[in-house]
Amino acid sequence: MTFGYGTRLRRRGYLLRCGRQVEMGLISKKKWTGFFRKSPQQLRLPLSSCPSLKPFRASSPTLLYNCTVSLDFSQLSAQISMAPVAPRSGDAIFANVERVNAELFTLTYGAIVRQLLTDLEEVEEVNKQLDQMGYNIGIRLIDEFLAKSNVSRCVDFKETAEVIAKVGFKMFLGVTASVTNWDADGTCCIIVLEDNPLVDFVELPDTCQGLYYCNVLSGVIRGALEMVSMKTEVTWLRDMLRGDDAFELQVKLLKQVAEEYPYKDDE
Amino acid sequence: MQFFGSSEISPSPPAPTASGNNAHMMYVFNRNGVCLLYREWNRPLRTLDAQQDQKLMFGLLFSLKSLTAKMDPTTAEKGNLGVPQLPGQGCSFHSFRTNTYKLSFMETPSGIKLILVTHPRTGDLREPLKYIYNLYVEYVAKNPLYTPGTPIKCELFNTSLDQYVRSIA
Numbered sequence: 001m002t003f004g005y006g007t008r009l010r011r012r013g014y015l016l017r018c019g020r021q022v023e024m025g026l027i028s029k030k031k032w033t034g035f036f037r038k039s040p041q042q043l044r045l046p047l048s049s050c051p052s053l054k055p056f057r058a059s060s061p062t063l064l065y066n067c068t069v070s071l072d073f074s075q076l077s078a079q080i081s082m083a084p085v086a087p088r089s090g091d092a093i094f095a096n097v098e099r100v101n102a103e104l105f106t107l108t109y110g111a112i113v114r115q116l117l118t119d120l121e122e123v124e125e126v127n128k129q130l131d132q133m134g135y136n137i138g139i140r141l142i143d144e145f146l147a148k149s150n151v152s153r154c155v156d157f158k159e160t161a162e163v164i165a166k167v168g169f170k171m172f173l174g175v176t177a178s179v180t181n182w183d184a185d186g187t188c189c190i191i192v193l194e195d196n197p198l199v200d201f202v203e204l205p206d207t208c209q210g211l212y213y214c215n216v217l218s219g220v221i222r223g224a225l226e227m228v229s230m231k232t233e234v235t236w237l238r239d240m241l242r243g244d245d246a247f248e249l250q251v252k253l254l255k256q257v258a259e260e261y262p263y264k265d266d267e
Numbered sequence: 268m269q270f271f272g273s274s275e276i277s278p279s280p281p282a283p284t285a286s287g288n289n290a291h292m293m294y295v296f297n298r299n300g301v302c303l304l305y306r307e308w309n310r311p312l313r314t315l316d317a318q319q320d321q322k323l324m325f326g327l328l329f330s331l332k333s334l335t336a337k338m339d340p341t342t343a344e345k346g347n348l349g350v351p352q353l354p355g356q357g358c359s360f361h362s363f364r365t366n367t368y369k370l371s372f373m374e375t376p377s378g379i380k381l382i383l384v385t386h387p388r389t390g391d392l393r394e395p396l397k398y399i400y401n402l403y404v405e406y407v408a409k410n411p412l413y414t415p416g417t418p419i420k421c422e423l424f425n426t427s428l429d430q431y432v433r434s435i436a
Contacts (some may be wrong), residue, residue: 139415140408140409140415142377143375143377143379143400143403143404143408144404144408144409146375146376146377146400147375147397147400147401147403147404148401148404151376152375152376153376154376155353155354155356227377227378228354228376228377228378229298229353229354229378256353257353258352258353258354259298259352259353259354259378261300261326261329262298262299262300262325263300263322263325263326
């Protein structure tokens with residue numbers, strides 16, 4: 001059985017998250033045996049702090065780490081959600097929201113892009129359409145984000161960008177992004193995404209070199225920010241599908257719209 | 268914030284009963300002042316037509332919010348009264364109480380305003396309003412048949428809202 005990114009096992013009411021590319025052979029009632037492509041440290045399992053975890057041992061030729069873990073699920077799930085890498089909130093939310101299988105998600109998205117390419121023929125048109133789809137997602141998504149993250153205000157653009165990268169990406173894609181390259185007046189930054197579940201299994205053919213495959217993401221950010229009154233411009237700077245080593249999104253704040261009394265004539 | 272909070276003057280409605288019938292009505296507005304939802308459970312007196320009533324409610328909240336921000340003693344920088352503010356800027360109020368009703372208010376950064384009018388003796392409704400916002404997300408925002416910015420016509424949302432409000436107030 002192969003589990004992809006963000007797949008979890010539901011055992012006794014607790015969720016256990018496996019790292020990316022984990023192949024699993026399962027499971028007795030309280031025992032959990034897996035073959036991991038990453039070492040326990042890379043998986044960020046809190047080994048030392050979790051006394052019921054037995055040490056992992058590496059089984060060499062395939063570079064898999066074989067482990068049998070007997071565990072107290074309540075303890076483990078609590079500790080995983082406290083993993084130091086991302087702020088707790090993003091992880092905690094990700095642990096509690098409904099998820100779909102990562103491969104299914106990736107493949108469905110791929111199928112959509114493929115279909116758009118067939119329907120619209122022009123790569124430019126597909127970029128536009130993806131952006132528009134993302135925008136439509138974003139203006140709805142923002143409410144779900146706000147409701148689940150308990151964020152109660154987004155006035156400061158800097159803060160907002162951090163929250164998108166640390167909480168937003170974690171919550172909806174299961175990855176964490178980082179924010180860099182702030183310009184002097186704090187209105188333009190770059191969101192770096194090293195891990196992007198959308199592009200698993202994807203290669204751009206020569207005919208589609210102008211395609212921004214993940215353009216839906218930029219649309220989502222633009223739409224979501226517009227709903228909190230920030231007009232932004234989101235553009236891709238680097239794209240792993242085009243041979244760069246990370247995904248980089250430039251987010252530029254054009255204007256913050258003040259709240260006005262919406263009715264023209266009073267009575 | 269409370270108006271007349273401590274003084275219970277005579278024409279006050281009967282004390283809350285156990286089987287919740289204490290919520291009067293609920294409004295949901297978006298940032299553009301469109302009334303997405305109006306639900307009514309117990310409202311004997313009605314003087315305005317629905318549209319005017321909603322407009323008045325929105326106007327009340329809008330002005331009250333800028334007033335409360337203007338009166339805020341804790342921050343130094345605030346514009347003149349009536350000057351548009353950025354959403355989320357300044358403080359906001361979460362309820363006010365008269366001798367006959369209590370109005371609880373929540374505004375999200377995305378501009379959704381939830382207003383619940385209940386019996387004056389109901390307790391703090393901030394958490395329930397958050398829960399109602401979650402209902403909104405589940406049944407409205409995620410509903411593919413719903414177009415954002417239009418009045419909500421979703422049975423499931425209405426039913427669960429009715430049910431929930433009955434359980435809290």
